[in-house]
Amino acid sequence: MGTQYVDDHRFLLCKGSTVTDITRAVSQPEARDELDALSVELTFTAVRNNNRDKYMHWYGIEPGDKLRVVNHGREVFSGVILTVGLDGAVTANDMGWYLTKSEIILQLADAAAPDAVRRMCAKAGIAAGTIDLPPTRISQVWVGSTPEQILEDILAICSAETGLTYRRRVREGALQVGPLPTVPIIAYHKPAENLGAFDITLAKGSVSGSDSMAELTNSVVLAAGGESAETLGRAYNSASIAKYGLLQAVETLSGDENTAQARQRLQTLLAQGDRIARERSVDEIWGADEVESGILLQFRQNSYGVTGVQRVTGVTHRYGHPHLMSLTVEDPQSPRAAGGGDAITV
Template identity: 65%
Template sequence: MGSMYVDDHRFWRYPRGGGAGKDITQWVGAPESRDELEALSVELTFTALRNHLYDPYMPWPGLEPGDKLKVVNHGAEIFAGVVLSVGLDGSVTANDMGWYLTKSQIILQVSNAAAEDAIRQMCAKAGIPVGRLPSLPTRISEIWTGDTPEAILQDILSICAAETGKQYKRRVRGGALEVTELPEVPLAAYHKPADNLAAFDITLAKGTVSGSDSMTDLYNSVVLTSGGREAAVLGRGDNRASRDQYGLLQMVERLSGDENSAQARQRIRTLLDQHDRLTIERQVDELWGADEVESGVLLRFQANQFGVTGDQRVVSVTHRYGPTHLMSVTVQDPNQGRAAGGEDSVEV
């Protein structure tokens, strides 16, 4: 925990063919990790000193695509992944093991299966163990041909979110796929800058705040259709006040065929509640770093004039593991209101 010690991030390289790891921290410059809530894997970049191309006396740790990388802090694993590319200038890009689920393609057919069972079937096809899964009783009937496990998982969780109103995060940890509900309790994140200084709450000292308000992801009308070739319309819903203010922005959702009318009606209401909202994001730069801050967590900010107040959901975080551990976060208010007033009109 960041409140217990001063950060000491160490970088370890493991060769493709196996063998002992090597601490390459001394070769690593300007390391950053980028964690996006909507992404399945975390990206790590840095520049490795590679002057040996011009100076034969300059050593080189031998990084190559396919090598395994780990980042540890006082024995705690912060990142574990694979090197994807190495530039002549020493630039290195690596991703955690979730990257493999974004590349390989599989064929999967499920019929009236609980969503959690559909995920297990997907993992079996993809050759990856299943870790923690929440209860996902939503029924799934679908065929995927040549889709990536990431795309399939996103489809399944989108259907679950439309029914339950909950948000989910997916990651590969310890070699297994985990799906978790986003936390509702804010994280107390601390940073200890030096051995002789006490740890402090990182939200008390923040740098530049920027951001935007956008309607690009807003939908104020929902159409439910049946599966198959006919694609019959089974239900509609919209918010007239939002349509009058922002124009018609319609999304089409296809049902699997296992839902009753009450479930269809609830899905329309849930989709409108989720998507009939402006995207209001704020980026907070130059926060002191804390390894516990990852996408999906809630941070509690004191009142300020930039709208970054109270519990804020971290949707993106960049950690910079330099001599000083700093980070930038992009946050959204999880309790943000609807785009416009008025009642939702639903017909099934």
């Protein structure tokens, strides 16, 4: 943890049972973790001058090798090397990458969401870890879809029912799925052995951002699936439509939901979509390993418009001395786009 030690990230190259510390050959390492992505990407440049200097060692890094990054024994990254450039540029991704590439066939009939995800994992050849989802019933067929696409569909249905956003990551060799954290953390950084740790939000670099209506939805229609075009219900916000224009989404369901379930889904989908996206980026902030996409980070009071509890939607770790980060955050309590008098018909 950042309160106990000065960061010392070590890069371990794994070739079968042989593990080699290649940290001294690594420069400019960056790990990019985006909430919308299933996999974390790690890039760095490894010294590769062996073609010009016979005394310069090259570790023989090649695609398919495994890579681990540890900090005082604690693993912060584990993945596979995908590309190696002639200039030593290396790109690796964690094991979630496999779920974005391999295609499978999956047929579900009235399966509970947790069971649906476990069956998907079995088809994809990956272990299922903790799957914290509601028992929402899933009936759908996917042919030639990636596990990532299937998981997105399942989580969208669960989110429409519960109003929660779910995070999925491959950790310790298994897929972990669950709601986003609801308890904020205070992240600390210890810059040197003779200095105490401090709250990283005490010192920030430049802050930028934008407010956008590009993803706004102020009307939602529920339609029956299959060949039927039956409309099951609609929810809309008249005040938002008057201000921003009609921005409607159509959600296709199986059609066997009762009236209460359909009303709840409409209400949840409209509440999720009828908001102005307010995104802020913070560059050059002190690094802390516990800062991952999806967490709630407590910011100290400041005059930069990034204050209080913020949801981290993206983080880039720049490992080294010092360990620095760039963050993208948004307010988890952003208000409705306009008004709040929703009309719902089912």
